[in-house]
Each structure stands twice: as C-alpha cells, then as structure tokens.
Amino acid sequence: MRQGAGPHLRRHLGVLAVVSLVYLLAALFVKNSYYQLIMTLVPVWALFGVSWNILSGYGGQLSFGHASFFGIGAYTVTLAMVYWGLTPLLGIPLGMLLGGLAAILIGLPTFRLRGHYFALSMLAYPLAILYVMQYLGFQEVSMPMYREHALLYMEFADPRAYTLIAVLLLIGGVVVSLVIENSRFGLALLAIRQNELAAEAAGINARLWKMRSLIVSGMLGALVGGFYARVLLVVTPESVFGMLVSAQAVVVTLFGGVASVWGPVIGAAILVPLAETLQAELGQYLPGIQGVVYGIAIIAVMLLSPDGLFWTVRDRLLRREAPHGVSEVTGAVPDAGARSDGWSLAPAPLPATARRSGPLLQVDRLSRSFGGLRAVSEVSFEIAEGEILGIIGPNGAGKTTLFNVLNGVLTADEGSARLDGQPMLGKKTYEVCRMGVGRTFQVVRSFPRLPVLDNVIVGAYGAGMSDRDAIARATQALRQVGLHGRATVAAGQLTNKQLRLMELARALAGNPRLLLLDETLAGLGREECDDVLAVLARLRAQGMTICIIEHTMHAMMRLADRFVVLDHGRVLATGLPRAVVEDDAVIEAYLGKKWLARREA
C-alpha cells in the first residue's frame, strides 16, 4: 500500500458500504419488472466501466474494443450451458479465465502500438469476433431453463435477486479497483499514462504493467458479460460484441470521471436509467435514442469537463475548502528517514570502490545512424567512479542520441557500452535503469498530475523497492535536491527549476550508480543555474558518478572534471576542461573558422 493509503481506503470502503445499502434498500421497493431490470443494469454497466477504467483510465491505453471481453464472457456462459449444461456459477469463472486468456492474446501484439493505433486496433477485435460468431451460426442463442435446479442455475423468481448479485459483483470490482489505485500497480499505470518514456527510464516495465492491467480488466469484463447474459437469457453477436457495448464502458466512465473508481459508478447511475427510460418511452417513435443520448453525453462531457463529473465536482469542492485543505496536506508529509540534514545522508551504501579498478562506464566505438545521417559515429569514452563527465557540443552533435542509445531508447548500430563490465546495449530502457543508470531528459518528462513525492516514488518502485523503502527513499531523494517542502504539490505546478530538480530526484530514488543528465541547466536563469549546480556538486561530494550534457561551456567549466566534445556525431576532443576549451578544433566547431583565424592573427 502506498503512503497514506490506509485511511484513504477505509473512507472509500465506508462510502461503498453506505451507497450499496441504500441502493439495495431502494431496489426492495421497486415492483415494476422493467424498472427492476434497470436496477440490475446500473451496477452491471458500472462494473463494465470499472473494468474499462483499469486499462484505459489509469493506464491511459484507450480501448474501444472492450466488448471483446464482455462478449467472450457472455458467450462462454451461454454456450457452456447450452452444450454442457454447465451452471453459470462455473460458467462465469470459466468465462473470466477465457477473458484473461484473450487479454494475453490481444495484448501481446497490440501493446507494441501506442496512442491512436492502439485504440483503433482494439476496435477491430470485437468486430472480427462478431463476424466469426455470425459465421459459426450463433446468431441468437437462448439459455435453456432448468426449473428443477433453479438456484444452481441462477434462475430466480424474484428479479431483485439479480440486482443483489449485480451489486455484490460491483462491490468486488470496486474493491479490486481501489486496491490497484492505492498500490504500486496504480502508480505505475498512472505514470505510464502520463509519460511512458519517463516511466520506462525510471525503471518501470511498461509492457508488463499494461499487460497486467489488461488481464485484470479483461477478466472483469468477461465477468460482467457472463452475468449480463444470465440476466437477459439470450445473446446475439451484436448485443455483446457490438460497438454500443464497447461504447457503454467508455461513456459511463468518461461521463462519471476517468481514472477514478467512482467515475463509472456515477456515470452508470445517471446515464443508464436515463437512456433506458428514454428508450422505453420514446423507443418506438425514435429508435436509437439511447445511442444519441450517449453520443451527446460524451461530447458534452469532453467539451465541458474533460475528466468527467467526479473530478469537476471534486475540484470545485476542494477550491472552496482550499485554505483548510492546504494546511492539512502539508502536515501529511511523511517524515521517513527525516533528519534535518537529510540530504547529507549517504543515499545508498555506495558499492565498494576498491573492489574494482576499471572505469564505471566504458563506451567503445558506438555508432547509430538515421537513414544516411550518422548521428553518433564511433564514439568512445570512459567515466571513472565518482567523476563528473561533461559531454558538450553544438546543437545536433548527437549528444541526446548518445544518451538514448546508452539507456536503451534507441538501439546501437555498432559498438559496445559497459557499466562496470556488464554490457548495457540491447537491453530495454527499464532494464538499463535497473542496472543502475538514472536518466533525466532535455525536455522535462514529469507526471504532471501526480504529486511531487509520487513522481519520485515512481523511480524508487522502478528499482524494485518495497512500499516502505520506496517512500523513505523518495523522501530522502527530495531532500537531496532540496525539494522536500513541495512533496505534496502536483508536479504540474512546479517552476522549471523545480521540475528539473524533481526529475533529478526521481532518477536518484532508484539508487543509481551513474546519472545521465540531459541539459539539466537548459532554460534556467543564472541564479537558478547556480542552485542546480550546487545540488550537483553536493551529489558529487557524496560520491555520485554523473555524465551531463550541456552546450553552454560556461557552467560546465565549474562543474565537470573532464570534457568529451562531440561534433557531427564524432568525438572531437577529450580531456580536462581547460585543455579542451583551448583546443583549436573545438573552437572551430563552436565558433567557426573565422574566429580561429582572428585569434591566431
């Protein structure tokens, strides 16, 4: 559990218990069978929204094909009953199993895609299955009746029993969702959603977490589908694999509030009765009114409150309570590992330097081309333990490409790179991070919606720490960079300098042995620059090894022990700062031939 999750979770569970009880009480008094059906459908679609929310809300992997799982659940339960006489009590778990399996089969290829390609591909799966079902002749399958074993086959005389089961299932789903939201699972998903590359560079295996979320989501989806089939007693490919089914999940969640456990519940509670009532009252004059209402609902929400009702209302309330809220939040900063001089604690026991004689990082004849352009060409250099190496060079010299190759964002064409003798190339970005390489980016890649502390915890989780250690380490890393006062502020509210420091803290939280800093000083004013340089100098004093890219020589002269100068992808010069800036080739690269001629004259 994450920091502060305990009371948080208890409060949510309390709300859940009260809401469920009230809802069930209300359901007791509904006599009309059509309204009883609606009472059942609300939790059903809410649960389907919860399922979608785990993948697409928290994880940001937008899926318009969630009907795949819904339909698989529905058809499994129905066909197992028709052909084997299997009770839904077993059919639904079987459907969940198949739903999880389908999630793996769908996820393996599809997670290679991002953004809109992912969304489009997900759309194709249920439609392909729909046509296959039609081809196989399952146009309309009805469930047989088993009057003698009514209970065993979930045949209830009183439709309110289905409402009860639906609410219980929803409670289960909400609890699963809450547990995810408050654990490293949820934090990993949120980080991936906000910036996948940064999450990878912080040591998070994005593919794995996305796959886990799809499996959980797929199983929940199949569960809802199976139960839905049992309630309606008949399935058709369109009614369970159709676009409107996928849309239901998207619509209720977006309307209610994306990436919040309450979003789907709120959305379903408002939209399902509205659409169903309209359909019943006006359906014969205006067929399809339900779809029109859904369409209008999601467009309106997107334009007016893009994150859904829950967040808009919550933001309004919080703003009203702002003074109270802030003081409460500051008090909540956990004081793990707190000593007033927190940053001067050695971060992690540094590996015994004496054990090894070779350099920490050894790069040998590394090359990488884009088409005909050799962005990095036969670059070789070494970094010793505890050293600060400055990589400098004009724009387009290949500095960032070099970092991208080193931490696995790009592959190398030739050459090798070793960290403490271990090969780094050919590994995934998160694997390089776990070897002990922290990285910051030229353009800060933060998780803007998450608080600063959570941003940094992502780095600690990436290194595989337990919850307790991760919180302690992240707090300590924030102290190391002097940001501990802002731990609970959302990262989106920080200044440029603070963001740079936060990114540095995130890299530190993974206890790296080597830091790759990409233009950490870019865009900073003179004083801000000095502040960051002071932090870096303190890190060096603690024994941290740093490789930093800059193109402003000035700042680097004060910081770096040694320079590597890159130009057009090649190493132009290596050596002590003083010697390098006097080097003719370097001056020419920076200032042009004319300057050189003038100096010599």
Added chain:
Amino acid sequence: MDPEILVENVLNAITAGITIGCIYGLMCIGLGLIFGIMRIVNFAQGELLMLGMFTSFYLVSEGRILAFLGPYWGPFIGAMCAAPAVFAGGAILHRFLVSRVSGLRTVGSLDEGHFGQLVVTLGISLILQNGGQIVFGSTPVAVRTPLSSQAFQIGPLYQGATVFLNKAKLVAFFVAILTAVILYVVLEYTRLGKALRAAADNPTAATYMGIDVDRAYRIAFGLGSGITAVAGGLMATYISFGPFVGFDYVIIMYSGVVLGGMGSIFGAFWGGVTVGFVQQFSALVLPPQLQNAAIFVVFLMIVLLRPQGLFGRSAERA
C-alpha cells in the same frame, strides 16, 4: 476447383479489385485528409460515408429533386452532389466540436489531445448512426440504377475464361478517378492546397507565415468529409445500406490510410486499392460472412507489422 474456373475467378477478382479498390481509394483519401493532415482519429468517418450514401439517395430517388436525371446519369451526379452537402456538414462539425479538441489548442498537450478527439468523434459517430436510424429508418435502401445489373462481357479469353465488368462499378470507378484527380490538382497547384499542406506539416510555423490554420483545418475536415461522401454516393449504386453501414467501412478506411503511410494523402489512395484487392481475393477462398473479418485481420497485421505504412516513417524524440 477446375483450372478454367480458377482462371476466370482470378481474372474477375482482379477487375473487381481494381474498380472497387479505386472507389475505396477515394474513400480513404477522405480519411487521409483528416487523419493524415490533422492527425485526428475520426471515428465518424464511416458515418460521413453513410451520409454521402443517403444524400445521394434522397437527391435522386423517385420524386426527388434530381429524379429528372434518370436512372443512368442520376445516381452518379447525385454522388458528386453529396460532396458539397457533406463538406458543409463536416466543416460545421469541425467548427463547433472537433476543433475544440484538436489543432493548435492541443499542440504539446498531454498525448496531443488524442483522447479528446477519439471521444468526441465517437460521440459524433453514435449520434449520426442512431440519429440516422431515427431519420432514415433502419430498413436497408439502395440507389437504383439499371447499370448495377448490367455488365460488359470480355472474352472468352485464356482457357475460355470470361471477365464480367459491372457497369455501375465501372462508371463509379471513372467518377472516383476523376474526383481524385481534381483533388490532386487542387492540393498541388492552388493557394488553398499549399496552405493546407503547410498547416499539415507544421501548424505553428504555418501560423507565423500568416496562414489561418483553424480555417485551413476546417476546410481540410470538410474536404475529407466531402470526398468520402462521394465515394459513399458511388457505392450506393451497387450495395444496399442502412444507418449502420459506416461501421463496416471505417476499418477499411483506416487500413488503407495506415497502409499508405500517415500523412500521405495519395498513399491513402493506393492503400485503399490494396484493401480492395485483398477483399476481392479473400472472396475466392473465404465464405462471405468472413470477408469482413479478413479485412480486420489484414488491418491488424498492417498496424502490427508496419505501422509506418509502406512509404511513411515514424520517429520519436526523447
């Protein structure tokens, strides 16, 4: 299968692939303008196709305004007339809905606004489909022309094989080519075309150059809608359709656009032709119900194996 029949089937699949493929190509150009230029994932593109079909249907059916053109010319002129109507519709949709979640507003924002675009266009799609059911009814209709049941007969050729060229599809094929050529000239040689391409390439820079990017996008969205609507009007001469027809074609369009390479408008045309071929050839070996499933599988393979398309390339900067 007998060799003679096989040869005949293959030859017929090729000719049908070319004619249908070019109509698909035109349809894909429409999406290519929207997806390629503005990077907007437009879920409602299938519904724009549907609107094209119904516009043509309501213009040329018996007793309607263009009925005097007769069953031979009418349906094809009706298809062309769908363009301005749906152009206007598309431009309005863009002005009031799509532009609020796309374009300059979302440059540099979290995921470039894709989330919002997907959701808004999904909403438009739901409204048009279901609203279409209210307005047009759910009984499938067709634009009737005697040409759709007539065919040119070529042959007997090699081993006695005969090729049948459906006249409706043949005329539709020519109209599609003509429309594509006109669009090409407009984009390549006019001021408007240059503005559109500049806005596509780099919206921020185009703004600095004095191009009204919002207007350029609105026109591009309208053009994309209108072009797809022409293709819809043409297809209406040989298929029957209802308000939900768009869904069968939206995946075809995305397959074509992705295959042709994002951002390449005429790459989308060749992508559409390729998909037409795949569909016609899959008819040789697969039962009819599975033809659409085959297209989805092809689509998945394209995005998985070559998401940058046949000509495009992709890069991300860290």
